[in-house]
Amino acid sequence: MHPAIASFLLAFSTYSRIPVPQAEWSDANRKYAMCFFPLIGAAAGAALWGWLALCGALRAGSVLRGAVGAALPLLVTGGIHMDGFMDSCDALASCQPREKRLEILKDTHVGAFAVIGCAGYLLLAAGLLSEASAKAGPMLAACFIASRSLSAWALAAFPSARPNGMLDGFARTANRRLVTLSSGAYLLACAAVWLVCGGLAGLICIGAAAACTLYYRRMTGRLFGGVTGDLAGWFIQVTELALIAAVVLGGML
Secondary structure (H helix, E strand, O other): HHHHHHHHHHHHHOOOOOOOOOOOOOOOHHHHHHHHHHHHHHHHHHHHHHHHHHHHOOOOHHHHHHHHHHHHHHHHHHHHHHHHHHHHHHHOOOOOOOHHHHHHHOOOOOOOHHHHHHHHHHHHHHHHHOOOOHHHHHHHHHHHHHHHHHHHHHHOOOOOOOOHHHHHHHHHHHHHHHHHHHHHHHHHHHHHHHHHHOHHHHHEEEHHHHHHHHHHEEEEEEEEEEEEHHHHHHHHHHHHHHHHHHHHOOOOO
């Protein structure tokens, strides 16, 4: 099997619940995996776009539209990024030294702040998506692609806080130049979709993506000494929510 095909399959089998043939977990097969990572976002965005179109055709209520819309990305990914978001919520709320925060990230138990963070996140996502329609589908789909593109770029550009972790394994074996180039191409495509379809809302999306990335870099360096898989999940979820808010609320301006 060609390494690029194996990397594609490995990215989808690791970060989604979309059925694909299994590829061997090896350094060669992980080399290009992050180049294909944003395509999982495309799948999640397409599912959401299709759901919004179905709601429009059936004239479904806003509560059902928002609730299922918030759950669909979790069904596509299996909640792997939400798991990282929840662990990060516990670590960030602990107000502990760096090493203790990293230990909390590794803890398999769910703390109160993780539950509160997840519940609040899903409520906000459902509320925002209850105001969305299929017309915003392309812009929303771009949100899921952009969050993963930024995460893949951060993997190549930011220091790792935990040697020998899963994220560090991808970082060590990744072709950083190709990851950077592919992430840039995905981001340019997302920016074009936002600007063409949303105008002012598109500019707000670009600003929100930049702000989330800058905050992620500063926060992970200061509090954790670098990025981890859990923090990458936190970043993806937070960026997605911020971009969805930019699309929905920006469209109201």
